[in-house]
Amino acid sequence: MGFGRDSAIALAVLLVFILLEFTGLRSAGLVDFAIRFATFGLLALSLNLLIGSAGLVSFGHAAYFGMGAYSFGLLMQTGAWSVPAAILAAVAMTALLALVIGALCVRLSEIYFAFLTLAFQMLLHSLILSWIGLTGGDQGLMGGIPKPPFLGVDLARQDHLAAFSLFCLVASAVALRQILRSPFGAALRMLRDNPDRAAFLGLSVFRYRLAAFVIAGSFAGLAGVLMSLYVSGAFPSFAFWTTSGEAIFMIMLGGVSVFLGPLVGTAIFLMLNDWITAVTEHHGLFLGIILLIIVLGLRKGLLDFAVEHWRARRGNQP
Known part of the structure; x- marks a missing residue:
């Protein structure tokens, strides 16, 4: 029953985007937002498997995001791989990296685990x-990433890439939900x-x-693949600590539980x-202030707060 309901919700999300596509309501901004939302949403979901379910706060989750992006980009640049095969291989390589690092990190707990994951990510x-x-060093992976069509999907087109990214997000969300x-x-x-x-x-x-x-790292690797497709490359910032920090902020904003x-x-x-x-050059300062107000004001994620408030109201009803 749960799997069927989750699958129905996932299908509904894809249908909404398809309707926007065929009714002409889709815009370039919406397509761009859909790709970024699918990419970072998957990264945040994968990290919350550790934080919300296992109680392990990883400061180095960006390592697997970057590994997925670079592995996929390098494989595609050889010209010998199809997109689906390169995605599977990149996720497998990321899983192997997570297995090696995880075997050393999960023996520790709390702050020691957090900082050891950060150390491996910086390495x-x-x-x-x-x-x-x-x-390519600090210039990133040069030469772009080939995107040969497969099964009628042309990822060189932004609308196809958006639909594919959303498909990866909802399929991964259903899988994580069942896990x-x-x-x-x-x-x-x-x-x-x-x-x-x-x-x-x-x-x-x-x-x-x-x-x-390993599961969390694998899904983060898939998110990195989507990001490499989006920017047609891979850059060191994908594996930098700020990317891990953004994912943690997303989880704190929305909710852990x-x-x-x-x-x-x-x-x-x-x-x-x-x-x-779009409003100011000092976006980092103002974004940080807004995030602090939300997090410190509610002391929990927005969805956590809403669900807790709804349950409290239901419990008070006669």
Whole structure:
């Protein structure tokens, strides 16, 4: 029942975009926003698997975002890969990186875990900057990324790329939702709330956390692929700590405990950023002030606050 309902919601989102396409209501700005929303929404959703379900705050999630982007771009530049095959290979490479890093990080907890993930992310960022022959250094991946059509989809067209990005987002959201509803998701929440009791019951804290780390990194890699398609390249900023920080801000804005919270936060973050950038040059200052007011004022994400308020009202009804 849950899978059918989630699939119906995901299909409805795609149908709305398709209707906008065929009714002529679509604009270049809407298409651009749809691509960015799908990309960063997927990044935020993947990170919230760690923060919201496993209780692990990763400051280095951008490493897998950047890995996905660079892996996909380098594979496509060889001219020997189709887009679907390169996407799968890039996600697999990102999963392998997450497996290696996660095996070292998930043994720690709280602040030690957070800063070790940040250290590995900065290591990857430094490698990207220094390996100029492969990555292009601080100039980014040069030469663009070929986008040969497949199955009637031409990702060189922005409207096709927007539809494809939204498809990846909703398919990933359905998959993540089912993961959280599975016994695996229940075990993650048990480990988050009381790891000692979970270990006493026979659950392997290391294995469950490592699995969550790899899953989250894989979906972040897919988000990086979408970003590389969007900009037709890959840049060191994809793997910089500020990208991880933006994803954390999106989660804080939308909410940690409600599954769709990161997507709500992503939409708010992008719209605020676009609006403030158009109004003032000091967009970083004003965006930071607005985010602080929202976070400190509500002390929880907007969707968390709305759902909690709605449940309280229902509970007070006779």
